[in-house]
Amino acid sequence: MSASRIAAAALALCLPVAAHAAAAKVVSVGFTETPAPSSDADMLRTYTTSKAVVTYADGSKVDYPLSYNVLFRNIDKVGAAPHEAGRLFDMDGKPLVDPNGDAVIAETPDANSLLKVGNRLFLVTHWEYDWLLGNGQDTEKAPGWHARMPMGMTLTDIAQDKASGALKATGQRSIDFAPVGGLWIPCFGSQTPWNTHLGSEEDYDLYFLPASGDKLNRKATDGLKALSEVYFKGRKQANPYDYGYLVEVKVKPDGSTAVTKHYAMGRATWEMGKVMPDGRTVYKGDDGDHTYLSMFIADKAGDLSAGTHYAARWIQESAEGGGKARLQWIRLGHATNAQAKALLKKGVTADAIFDFTTTDKTPDWQAQGFHQIMAGHGGIEVLRVRKGMEQAAVIFEPRRLAAIRGATTEFNKMEGVAVDTRDRQLYIAMSYIEKGMTAEPGAPADHIQVGKVTAGGTYQVALSAKQKDERGRAIDSAWVGTVMHVPPALLGEDIKADAKGNVAHVDKVANTDNVFFSDRMRTLFIGEDSGTHVNNFLWAYNVDTKTLTRIMTSASGAENTGLQVVDNLNGHGYIMANAQHQGEWIKTMPKEVKERLAAKARELHGVNAKGALNYQQIAPVGYLGGLPGL
Numbered sequence: 001m002s003a004s005r006i007a008a009a010a011l012a013l014c015l016p017v018a019a020h021a022a023a024a025k026v027v028s029v030g031f032t033e034t035p036a037p038s039s040d041a042d043m044l045r046t047y048t049t050s051k052a053v054v055t056y057a058d059g060s061k062v063d064y065p066l067s068y069n070v071l072f073r074n075i076d077k078v079g080a081a082p083h084e085a086g087r088l089f090d091m092d093g094k095p096l097v098d099p100n101g102d103a104v105i106a107e108t109p110d111a112n113s114l115l116k117v118g119n120r121l122f123l124v125t126h127w128e129y130d131w132l133l134g135n136g137q138d139t140e141k142a143p144g145w146h147a148r149m150p151m152g153m154t155l156t157d158i159a160q161d162k163a164s165g166a167l168k169a170t171g172q173r174s175i176d177f178a179p180v181g182g183l184w185i186p187c188f189g190s191q192t193p194w195n196t197h198l199g200s201e202e203d204y205d206l207y208f209l210p211a212s213g214d215k216l217n218r219k220a221t222d223g224l225k226a227l228s229e230v231y232f233k234g235r236k237q238a239n240p241y242d243y244g245y246l247v248e249v250k251v252k253p254d255g256s257t258a259v260t261k262h263y264a265m266g267r268a269t270w271e272m273g274k275v276m277p278d279g280r281t282v283y284k285g286d287d288g289d290h291t292y293l294s295m296f297i298a299d300k301a302g303d304l305s306a307g308t309h310y311a312a313r314w315i316q317e318s319a320e321g322g323g324k325a326r327l328q329w330i331r332l333g334h335a336t337n338a339q340a341k342a343l344l345k346k347g348v349t350a351d352a353i354f355d356f357t358t359t360d361k362t363p364d365w366q367a368q369g370f371h372q373i374m375a376g377h378g379g380i381e382v383l384r385v386r387k388g389m390e391q392a393a394v395i396f397e398p399r400r401l402a403a404i405r406g407a408t409t410e411f412n413k414m415e416g417v418a419v420d421t422r423d424r425q426l427y428i429a430m431s432y433i434e435k436g437m438t439a440e441p442g443a444p445a446d447h448i449q450v451g452k453v454t455a456g457g458t459y460q461v462a463l464s465a466k467q468k469d470e471r472g473r474a475i476d477s478a479w480v481g482t483v484m485h486v487p488p489a490l491l492g493e494d495i496k497a498d499a500k501g502n503v504a505h506v507d508k509v510a511n512t513d514n515v516f517f518s519d520r521m522r523t524l525f526i527g528e529d530s531g532t533h534v535n536n537f538l539w540a541y542n543v544d545t546k547t548l549t550r551i552m553t554s555a556s557g558a559e560n561t562g563l564q565v566v567d568n569l570n571g572h573g574y575i576m577a578n579a580q581h582q583g584e585w586i587k588t589m590p591k592e593v594k595e596r597l598a599a600k601a602r603e604l605h606g607v608n609a610k611g612a613l614n615y616q617q618i619a620p621v622g623y624l625g626g627l628p629g630l
Contacts, residue, residue: 025057026630029521031540031549032063036506040600043535043556046579046620050551052627062628068552068577070622071123071156071169074107078156078172085109085156086127086619088149090231091178096149104149106130107619108580111189111272112562113197114158114623116569118253121158121167124175124197125562125621126186127151128580147222150182150231153199153249155257165572165625175249180261182231184223184243187287188272188416188514191564193279194302196250200270202287203244241344241396246273246284248304262304263340265296266398269376274417276463276479280307283426283481285414290374290436292402292409293428295329297477306336309394310469311407312481314447322433322457322486323450329480330407331469333394340395353392354383354400372444373403374410374436380444406470408447410436413456416515416563418524419463419479420543426461426481427524429512433457433492455492455504455532458512458524459484489541489548490524494532501589504532509539509548514563520630521567525575527560531586534593536560538577538624552624555615556597558582562621573627583616 030053037043052064072078074086086106088096096104110126130149157171177183187202206223227238244267250258265273271285279301284294298307309332318324359365359382365372370384376399385393385404393401403409413431420427430437433453440446465478490512493505504510514527522544528536538552538560554560562578583601585594601615608614 024060026054026520027057028055028544029053029523029630030055030542030545030547031551033549034551034553036537036550037535037553040597041604042553043597044601044604044615046552046554046558046622048552048624050549054628064626064628066551066624066626068622069167069625070620071158071167072172072621074105074109074127074619074621075617078169081172083174085154085172085621087174088127088130088152089174090150090233091182092233093174093176093178096230104130105617106149106151107617108561109578109619109621110187110561110580111197111199112564112576112578112621113189113191114564114566114569114574114576115191115195115197115251117195117251120253120255121160121569122251122255123156123158123169123621124189124199124249124251125154125156125578126189126199127153128187128202128561129185146226146230148185148226150184150227151186152177152183153186155251155255157255160570160572162570165574167574167623167625175257175259177259180247180259181239181242182227183247184227186247187270188285188561188563190272190274190417192248192275192302193277196248198273198275199247199249200272201244201247202269202271203267206240206243239344241267241348244268244270246270246282246304260305260337262337263344263395264306264335264337265304266294266309266335266394267396268292268294268399271415272417274419276419276477277421278477278479281477281479283417283428285417285428286399286411287414288377289412290376290409291411291414292375292399292407293327293411293414293481294398294402295477295481297475305338306334308334308476309398310475311398311402311405313406313470314408314410314484316447316449318485319450321488322430322453322459322491323437323448324483324485325448327461327481327484329467329469329475330402330405331471331473332398332401332405333390335391335395339391343392343395348392348396350397353386353389353397355386356381356383358382371404373400374444375399375403376409403445408445410440410445410448412437415513415529418515418517420517420524421519423543424463424479425543426463427515427517428459428461428484429456429515429526430459431456431511431513431529453492454494455508455510455530456512457486457492458490458509458515458526459486460490487546489546490526492532497588499590500534500593501586502532502534503588504530506533507550509537513559514561516563516565518565518567521565525563525565527563527577529559529561532588534586534589538563538575552577554579555582557584557586558619568629571629572625573629575624575627576622577624578619578621580619581616582618583613
């Protein structure tokens with residue numbers, strides 16, 4: 001029977017058209033385009049007008065209209081939950097309030113993992129950060145109280161309508177992180193091959209700790225105060241070495257959770273980690289400036305508690321189009337969660353791991369075994385690993401150690417990671433190609449020297465077996481990166497500001513962030529976190545046809561987050577998608593456009609008791625529905 005007849009028959013019987021996917025073999029999936037919004041009202045909402053175009057083996061095609069569906073908002077109470085979805089809590093599980101007595105509710109949903117556990121569906125959702133300053137919450141009694149709060153994750157019960165595919169949030173609770181010392185800035189995440197959630201801690205604030213004689217940066221000081229005073233209620237002093245890890249959440253059939261911080265995988269500003277199909281090899285996106293590309297190879301498949309760290313060295317072959325390079329992998333060392341916990345118990349610090357100096361204090365620094373590095377946002381440092389502290393450096397300071405060992409610590413705003421398992425290609429989002437990735441005269445190392453692209457790009461990395469490290473030792477993985485470049489369609493394009501304030505081409509990806517590859521659709525999905533697009537978009541890039549299509553537009557100022565593609569769940573497909581911090585207008589937006597949008601947002605959503613736009617306090621967690629199961 002032809003596709004059109006099957007679809008017609010399904011409609012006549014009141015069956016979902018998605019049943020066609022089970023009746024005929026899918027050959028390819030494409031999408032029609034959602035235009036960039038033009039009206040003020042459209043600029044202020046998250047929506048799609050796209051259709052999935054599915055081609056079947058008999059040559060027929062069926063269009064499936066997509067729709068954006070909100071499961072819940074940060075300010076909603078889901079089911080019988082006593083608190084709002086974005087509510088934050090202290091170590092005792094008590095809800096946080098600011099000095100005004102107002103609830104502390106995050107407006108930044110990030111990673112999603114829709115998991116089927118037994119016969120139940122659960123959604124793990126990150127709450128990334130909360131900007132108290134500027135949203136009206138703390139301006140009366142304690143201006144400048146704390147810029148950020150200790151964050152969390154929620155677990156939501158999800159019900160699926162088997163006929164229509166519609167999802168509904170029916171219950172919710174906060175995941176308890178007290179056993180691992182709380183959580184700080186959980187960013188993007190992924191799903192492991194063994195059906196757990198793998199989250200992250202993007203530890204910007206706490207990461208850079210200079211020598212004890214220097215003054216801590218403001219963000220680090222404030223972050224430690226927030227954790228100590230707000231999360232621990234003054235009963236414990238927060239240790240920065242407890243944060244900045246990949247975090248695994250196992251959801252059990254009864255809805256309980258088990259949380260593990262994988263100290264063995266090393267500490268940095270992790271955007272996310274992605275486990276390869278072997279269940280052992282993990283690539284991690286290290287966010288911020290002057291960061292490194294990390295590969296971790298676990299000792300055992302399905303167990304991330306022990307393994308070997310590697311850092312990439314970029315050996316440049318071309319500076320064009322984002323650059324092209326061969327990758328050399330430098331072995332940093334082996335580590336386990338148990339070793340890390342033992343070191344933490346002893347009170348390990350940066351000063352215990354490294355000797356710090358300056359070229360003025362130690363003119364013969366090289367002869368004394370010191371190294372000049374740039375690794376993170378701390379500028380140039382002169383340091384050496386203290387005797388007997390190599391193990392601690394692998395765990396708590398792998399980025400600095402990578403620079404000392406000769407790996408590349410010049411990547412900038414490294415974000416999500418995705419893998420095409422059939423073609424064995426890795427995709428790595430580089431939100432802004434600038435700073436360390438351009439030529440830096442006077443820098444301790446200058447491996448990457450490519451042209452600046454503020455709009456960024458998504459790099460493609462070929463994966464291969466039988467590779468060796470810098471000393472000729474075999475690397476025990478068949479998923480080792482070898483060559484890195486940007487496909488032309490995935491490189492952003494900077495432009496002069498247009499009438500709305502866009503400074504990146506509207507029909508190209510700008511500031512790639514969340515990425516997810518669907519093997520069934522042969523498509524890389526890309527969500528933007530753009531300071532160069534007035535509205536951020538969700539894109540679909542078919543790796544076979546090289547076609548790039550805009551499939552969703554988010555409310556102006558909002559970042560696209562929570563990207564996960566579920567190809568087939570009881571005959572239906574889903575693209576999970578959130579919009580966080582809407583109303584965070586980009587800097588290049590003309591004043592009159594900002595005023596116009598603010599006025600429209602006030603008209604549509606009103607203001608809160610302190611005069612802040614309600615629009616800026618709302619953040620949806622949702623999904624694109626309408627896809628057939630593939």
